[in-house]
Amino acid sequence: MSAAPQELLEARALLLKHLDMHPGTPPADLDPAEVGIVGGPAHVGTDTYHCGVDTLARGSWYSAGESPRDRKPDVYAAALDVGDFSRGKANLRHFSAWLVAQCAAGASFTRDIREVIYSLDGRTVRRWDRLGLRSNGGLDHTWHTHISFFRDARGRGAVAMVRAYLIHVSILPGTDTTTSTTPQEDDDMSQQTIPVPAGFAYNERGDLLAPESAVVIGTEPAGYAPNPLVAGRRIYLSAMTDHTKTGAPVKLRVAVHDGAGYVVTTHEIKAGGRTALVIGGAAKGPTGYSITIGRITGDPSTATLPLSILVTVA
Ligand SMILES: [Zn+2]
Numbered sequence: 001m002s003a004a005p006q007e008l009l010e011a012r013a014l015l016l017k018h019l020d021m022h023p024g025t026p027p028a029d030l031d032p033a034e035v036g037i038v039g040g041p042a043h044v045g046t047d048t049y050h051c052g053v054d055t056l057a058r059g060s061w062y063s064a065g066e067s068p069r070d071r072k073p074d075v076y077a078a079a080l081d082v083g084d085f086s087r088g089k090a091n092l093r094h095f096s097a098w099l100v101a102q103c104a105a106g107a108s109f110t111r112d113i114r115e116v117i118y119s120l121d122g123r124t125v126r127r128w129d130r131l132g133l134r135s136n137g138g139l140d141h142t143w144h145t146h147i148s149f150f151r152d153a154r155g156r157g158a159v160a161m162v163r164a165y166l167i168h169v170s171i172l173p174g175t176d177t178t179t180s181t182t183p184q185e186d187d188d189m190s191q192q193t194i195p196v197p198a199g200f201a202y203n204e205r206g207d208l209l210a211p212e213s214a215v216v217i218g219t220e221p222a223g224y225a226p227n228p229l230v231a232g233r234r235i236y237l238s239a240m241t242d243h244t245k246t247g248a249p250v251k252l253r254v255a256v257h258d259g260a261g262y263v264v265t266t267h268e269i270k271a272g273g274r275t276a277l278v279i280g281g282a283a284k285g286p287t288g289y290s291i292t293i294g295r296i297t298g299d300p301s302t303a304t305l306p307l308s309i310l311v312t313v314a
Pocket of ligand 1: 050079080081145146147
C-alpha cells in the first residue's frame with residue numbers, strides 16, 4: 001500500500017489543527033476527509049501523484065516520467081489535496097491564489113512543487129505547472145486544490161507552505177514574508193503561433209492527401225469568436241503568410257472540433273497582415289477545441305510558403 005511521506009502528514013495535521021474548527025461536523029471548515037495524500041481505490045492503477053510505485057499504473061508518464069525528478073517512484077504518494085474551507089479571510093480560493101503567486105515568485109517552500117491545480121471562481125479549473133506542460137485540469141478541482149510535489153522531494157516544503165499561509169492570514173503569529181496575492185487574472189490571455197507544415201494536405205474536395213502536411217492544435221475551453229463566451233473566454237484564430245511570388249493565395253482547410261463534431265471551413269490567405277479565420281458554429285459546452293489545419297491543393301508555389309496560425313484565447 002502506498003504511504004504518505006512524513007512531511008505531507010505534518011502539513012495535513014497543521015492545516016486541520018487550524019482550519020478544522022468544528023471537529024466532527026462538516027460545515028464550511030476543513031475536515032479530515034477533505035485533506036488527502038494517498039489515493040483511494042479510484043486512484044489505484046492510474047497515473048497520479050497520489051499513488052506510490054505499488055499502485056501506480058504501469059508505464060505512467062505524467063507523474064513518473066515527464067520530470068527526471070519523478071522517474072524513480074517509491075512507495076510514497078507525492079500529492080496533497082486541500083478541500084474547501086473558510087476561516088476569517090482565509091479560504092480555499094484565497095489559499096490557491098496565494099500559493100500560485102508564491103510558486104510564480106519562486107518562494108523557497110515552493111521549489112519542490114511540480115504543479116497546483118485549482119479554481120478561483122468555482123467554474124474554471126487552472127493549473128500552474130512548473131514544467132509548463134498543462135494549464136487546465138479536471139472539474140473536481142473546482143472544490144478542491146491539488147498540489148503535486150516532485151517524487152524525489154517527499155513533500156519537502158509543505159509544512160513551511162502551510163505555516164507561511166497561516167501567518168499570511170494572521171492565524172499564526174509571525175512576519176508575513178510572502179508576496180501579496182495577485183490572482184493571475186492578467187494572464188487570462190494566452191497566445192500561440194503554430195507553423196503549418198509545407199505540402200498540400202487536402203485536395204479541392206477536402207480529401208486527405210498528405211496527413212503529414214496537416215497540423216492539429218488543442219486549445220483550452222473557450223467560446224469561438226464571435227460566439228458566446230465559454231468559461232469566460234473566446235478563442236480567435238488568424239493566419240498569415242508571406243513571400244508569394246505569383247500572388248496566389250494559400251488555400252486552407254480548417255476543421256474545428258467544437259466538443260460535438262467538426263465544423264469545416266476553407267479560407268484564402270494572402271501575403272501581408274493577419275487574416276481572421278471566421279468559422280461557423282458555437283461551442284458545444286465547456287470543452288477545449290481541437291483544430292486541424294492543412295493546405296488545399298492550389299498554385300504550386302503555395303505549397304511551401306511560410307504560413308502560421310495565431311491562436312489567441314482571451
Ligand atoms: Zn489530488
